[in-house]
Amino acid sequence: xxxxxxSVLFVVxxxxxxxxxxxxLLLLDFLLICNISVSLMILLVAMNTKEPxxxxxFPTAILLTTLFRLALNVSTxxxxxxxxxxxxxxxxFGSFVIGGSPVVGFVVFLILVVIQFLVITKxxxxxxxxxxxxxxxxxxGKQMSIDADMNAGLISEQDARARRKKVEMExxxxxxxxxxxxxxxxxxxxxxxxxxxxxxxxxxxxxxIHGMGFAEAASTFTLLxxxxxxxxxxxxxxxSTATGITVTRAASEGxxxxxxxxxxxxxxxxxYIVAGTIFIFGLLTPIGLVLTVPVAGILAFSAFTISKNTKxxxxxxxxxxxxxxxxxxxxxxxxxxxxxxxTLELEIGYGLIPLADQKQGGDILDRIVMIRRQFALELGxxxxxxxxxxxxxxxxxxxxxxxxxxxxxxGEVFLDHFLAMNQGADADGIEGIQxxxxxxxxxxxWVSMEAKQRAELLGYMIVDPPSVIATHLxxxxxxxxxxxxxxxxxxxxxxxxxxxxPNLVDxxxxxxxxxxxxxxxxxxxxxxQISIRDLASIFETLADYASYTKEPRVLTEYxxxxxxxxxxxxxxxxxxxxxxxAGATLEKGISDSIQQAETGxxxxxxxxxxxxxxxxxxxxxxxxxxxxxxQPIFLTSPSIRMYLKQFVxxxxxxxPVLSYTELEPDIEIQSIGVVNI
Numbered sequence: 001x002x003x004x005x006x007s008v009l010f011v012v013x014x015x016x017x018x019x020x021x022x023x024x025l026l027l028l029d030f031l032l033i034c035n036i037s038v039s040l041m042i043l044l045v046a047m048n049t050k051e052p053x054x055x056x057x058f059p060t061a062i063l064l065t066t067l068f069r070l071a072l073n074v075s076t077x078x079x080x081x082x083x084x085x086x087x088x089x090x091x092x093f094g095s096f097v098i099g100g101s102p103v104v105g106f107v108v109f110l111i112l113v114v115i116q117f118l119v120i121t122k123x124x125x126x127x128x129x130x131x132x133x134x135x136x137x138x139x140x141g142k143q144m145s146i147d148a149d150m151n152a153g154l155i156s157e158q159d160a161r162a163r164r165k166k167v168e169m170e171x172x173x174x175x176x177x178x179x180x181x182x183x184x185x186x187x188x189x190x191x192x193x194x195x196x197x198x199x200x201x202x203x204x205x206x207x208x209i210h211g212m213g214f215a216e217a218a219s220t221f222t223l224l225x226x227x228x229x230x231x232x233x234x235x236x237x238x239x240s241t242a243t244g245i246t247v248t249r250a251a252s253e254g255x256x257x258x259x260x261x262x263x264x265x266x267x268x269x270x271x272y273i274v275a276g277t278i279f280i281f282g283l284l285t286p287i288g289l290v291l292t293v294p295v296a297g298i299l300a301f302s303a304f305t306i307s308k309n310t311k312x313x314x315x316x317x318x319x320x321x322x323x324x325x326x327x328x329x330x331x332x333x334x335x336x337x338x339x340x341x342x343t344l345e346l347e348i349g350y351g352l353i354p355l356a357d358q359k360q361g362g363d364i365l366d367r368i369v370m371i372r373r374q375f376a377l378e379l380g381x382x383x384x385x386x387x388x389x390x391x392x393x394x395x396x397x398x399x400x401x402x403x404x405x406x407x408x409x410x411g412e413v414f415l416d417h418f419l420a421m422n423q424g425a426d427a428d429g430i431e432g433i434q435x436x437x438x439x440x441x442x443x444x445x446w447v448s449m450e451a452k453q454r455a456e457l458l459g460y461m462i463v464d465p466p467s468v469i470a471t472h473l474x475x476x477x478x479x480x481x482x483x484x485x486x487x488x489x490x491x492x493x494x495x496x497x498x499x500x501x502p503n504l505v506d507x508x509x510x511x512x513x514x515x516x517x518x519x520x521x522x523x524x525x526x527x528x529q530i531s532i533r534d535l536a537s538i539f540e541t542l543a544d545y546a547s548y549t550k551e552p553r554v555l556t557e558y559x560x561x562x563x564x565x566x567x568x569x570x571x572x573x574x575x576x577x578x579x580x581x582a583g584a585t586l587e588k589g590i591s592d593s594i595q596q597a598e599t600g601x602x603x604x605x606x607x608x609x610x611x612x613x614x615x616x617x618x619x620x621x622x623x624x625x626x627x628x629x630x631q632p633i634f635l636t637s638p639s640i641r642m643y644l645k646q647f648v649x650x651x652x653x654x655x656p657v658l659s660y661t662e663l664e665p666d667i668e669i670q671s672i673g674v675v676n677i
Contacts, residue, residue: 011064012064015064015067015068015071016071018031018071018072018074018075019070019071019074019075022075022078022079022082023075023079025079025085025086025087025088026087028072028075028076028079028086028087028089029087029088029089031072031075032072032076032087032089032090032231033089035065035068035069035072035231035232035235036231036234036235036238038065038068038235039065039234039235039236039238039239039242040235040238042058042061042065042238042239042242043238043239043241043242043245045242046058046242046243046245046246047242047245049246052170052173052174052177052246052247053166053169053170053173055246056169056173058177058180058242058243058246059173059176059177059179059180060176060180062180062181062183062184062239062243063180063183065235065239066183066184066186066187066236066239069187069232069235069236070187070190072231072232073190073191073194073228073232076090076228076231076232077194077197077198077228080198080202080221080224080225080228081198081201081202081205084202084206084210084212084220084221084224085224086224086227086228089231090224090227090228090231091223091224091227092227093227093228093230093231094223094224094226094227094228094230095223095227106222106226108226108230109195109226109229109230109233112230112233112234112237113188113191113192113233115237117185117188117189120237120240120241120243120244121181121184121185121188121240121243122185123244124181124184124240124243124244124247124248125178125181125182125184125185127244127247127248128174128177128178128180128181128243128247129178129181131174131177131178131247132171132174132175132177132178135170135171135174135175136171136175139167139168139171142163142167143164143167144366146160146163146164146167147160147365147366147369148358148365148366148369150385151365151368151369151372151385151386151388156385157385174247177243177246177247180243181243181247184236184239184240184243187236188233188236188240191229191232191233191236194228194229194232195225195226195228195229198221198224198225198228198229199221199222199225201221202217202220202221202222202224202225203217203218203221205221206220206221266306268302268303268304268306268307268310269303271299271300271302271303271306272299272300272303274299275295275296275297275299275300275303276296278292278295278296278299279292279293279296282296341404341405342387342402342404342405343384343385343403343404343484344383344384344385344386344387344401344402344403344477344484345386345387345388345389345401345402345405346368346386346387346388346389346399346400346401346402346473347389347390347391347394347399347400347401347402348388348389348390348391348394348398348399348400349390349391349392349394349395349396349397349398349399350390350392350396351395351396351397351415352396352397352398352399352413352415352465353390354415355415355465355466355469356388356390362466363466364388364466364469364470365388367466367467367469367470368386368388368470368473370470371383371386371470371473371474371477372386374474375477375481376533377533378531378533379478379481379526379529379531379532379533380493380531380532380533380534380535381481381484381485381489381526381532382489382492383477383484384484384489386473395412397412397413397414397415398410398411398412399411399412399413399469401472401473401476403480403483408476408480409438409472409473409476411438411468411469411472412435413446413465413468413469414433414446414465415465416448416449417432417433417446417447417448417449417465418446418447418449418452418455418462418463418464418465419435419437419444419445419446419447419462419463419464419465419468420432420444420445420446420447420452420455420460420461420462420463421437421442421443421444421460421461421463422442422443422444422445422460430445430447430451430454430455430458430460431447431451432445432446432447432448432451433445433446437468438468438472439468439471439472439474439475440475445460447460447462478529479653479654481526481527481529482523482524482526482527483523485519485522485523485526486519487515487516487519490515490518490519490522491515493522493532493535494509494515494518497535497536497539500536501536501539504536504539504540504543505539507543508539508542508543508546512542512543512546512547513542513546513550517546517550517552517555518542520552521538521542521552521555521556521559522538524552524553524556525538525556525559525560528645528656528657529570529654529656530560530563530566530567530570531566531570534563534566537562537563538559538562538563540562541555541558541559541562542555542558542559544558545558551601553642556642557638557641557642557659560659560662561638561659561661561662563662564661564662564663564664565664567658567662567663568662568663568664568667571633571656571658572663572667575666575667575668576667576668576670577633577663577667577668577669577670578630578631578633578670578671578672579633579634579635579658579669579670579671579672580621580622580625580632580633580634580635580671580672580673580674580675581634581635581636581671581673581674581675582634582635582636582637582640582644582674582675583674583675583676583677584676585676585677586614586617586636586644586675586676586677587636587637587640589606589610589614589677590604590606590614590640590643590644591639591640593605593606593607593610593643594640594643604643604646610677611647613677614647614677615647615650615651617675617676617677618647618648618651618675619651621673621675622648622651622652622655624673625672625673630672632652632655633655633656633657633658634648634655634656634657634658634675635657635658635659635660635663635669635671636657636658636659636660637659637660638659638660638661638662641657641658641659644657645657
């Protein structure tokens with residue numbers, strides 16, 4: 001343990017010992033001065049903090065200082081009743097501060113107790129209680145606001161984590177302050193009780209044990225008791241004031257002194273009015289001008305000085321702003337910052353700005369949060385933050401999604417309309433703006449609010465504008481999921497896995513595969529919409545086969561075969577999967593065209609006529625299944641799966657190609673067609 005830790009433990013033990021062990025008067029005087037010093041220090045710290053969390057130890061400090069004062073009260077009470085002497089500090093307070101009059105001292109003590117108990121402590125307790133309640137109730141809203149700012153690109157993930165931590169600490173702090181204020185309240189009550197005990201007990205002990213007369217006992221013990229009460233109540237009043245200052249201040253840019261001067265004296269014209277009022281008050285009343293003119297003069301002079309300084313500050317601020325703009329234009333670092341490109345960026349026309357404004361009911365930010373969560377759960381990929389910006393160059397109702405500065409998708413929505421998609425109803429049954437739905441390319445109609453109910457009766461599926469954008473973004477990002485996984489993102493996934501599977505990661509990286517090799521394998525899986533969430537199973541397979549081959553495509557096939565349960569569940573429907581089967585002639589044609597390069601890699605070398613014939617045949621079968629309302633899925637042997645996928649991608653990239661070894665043995669396979677050449 002460090003010296004600081006040992007010193008704190010020693011102080012706590014000393015406080016407890018003071019309640020049991022009698023203290024010498026000299027040490028007692030020293031501790032009373034320390035009590036006043038510590039209380040004054042706490043008050044000054046509370047006044048100079050910019051926000052309550054800067055003094056997060058304050059609730060514990062209240063407990064320790066309260067315990068210290070009570071321990072001092074026990075020690076001083078023991079000394080007063082036993083020896084009729086409370087030490088030099090108590091005697092000084094009893095004789096000098098209260099003028100040697102017990103009655104005056106008693107009245108002053110009661111006034112201090114009333115101020116502390118009924119005014120400061122009671123108010124601080126109520127403010128702390130309300131602040132704790134409202135801080136706890138506001139936590140969900142603050143968390144959502146942080147997520148919205150992060151998705152809008154206003155803050156980074158590190159900033160978001162720091163803000164969430166701050167919200168939690170604020171809730172804990174105000175909850176602790178709510179309880180700590182009870183200590184101050186109890187201390188004020190204990191001070192009154194201890195005073196009465198000292199006075200009444202002192203009368204009895206002074207006359208019975210010390211042999212004093214009634215008047216001498218009353219004078220001596222009342223003086224000492226009141227002095228003891230004042231010595232303890234002054235630090236208690238300082239702590240109560242510090243408590244009130246802490247719980248009543250909101251976060252600001254400066255300390256208490258700066259805020260008071262900057263806010264109360266921020267209106268010099270009002271000071272002129274106050275000065276004039278005070279002058280008239282002295283002119284028209286018996287108070288006279290002797291007292292009011294100096295005060296009015298000081299206020300008027302302060303107003304004049306503040307106005308003059310404010311104008312100077314405004315001029316300096318304008319000059320600094322102009323110089324800053326000029327420096328930015330000249331600075332080469334500012335030009336370099338323009339080279340930074342956001343990974344994902346959603347640009348919206350000015351007509352769609354309400355969708356991103358929560359004050360106007362816009363929820364596109366919340367929907368983006370759900371999209372990122374959906375990708376993490378379904379594909380095991382953390383989508384980068386999507387920054388939302390308005391672009392005046394876009395048409396009012398148009399939006400555009402950019403990937404690394406290049407447009408990858410765009411669409412148009414109408415805020416006062418709903419998108420009605422035809423589900424077999426008569427397309428001419430309703431009036432509206434005829435469009436093609438951006439996500440799946442289906443015919444649709446933008447209908448007004450009045451025509452919405454009629455469209456629902458006709459069997460149309462109704463979608464609101466935010467849902468149209470969210471669905472479009474989801475489908476587009478699925479197509480580009482493999483490109484979103486770069487080396488940095490792959491390294492983050494590896495580091496995250498290492499926390500739970502350190503031996504597995506150490507075995508594979510970098511001994512068998514580099515981060516780039518693993519990235520290529522994961523990209524190959526994401527390219528075909530295979531989730532990489534079960535990263536441990538993927539790494540197990542890579543560790544088994546990486547010693548035989550480093551070819552990412554071959555390793556991808558091994559990984560796919562180890563994810564049979566996942567792939568089967570993804571494409572099967574109630575234990576049945578309907579597939580297009582690659583015929584014998586198709587498999588033979590592809591197998592005969594596989595060649596091995598000098599580097600050891602395999603590639604497809606096929607006659608152009610044969611390649612065109614296969615592509616046309618695949619296109620015919622896929623269109624046939626789509627017209628029948630089905631989902632085309634190709635099933636072939638493991639040896640040609642990745643080569644057949646190359647042909648299918650030329651026709652429709654979203655069509656999956658599976659091998660027999662990627663399906664569970666108990667799955668029922670139903671062939672809906674055979675592709676031959």
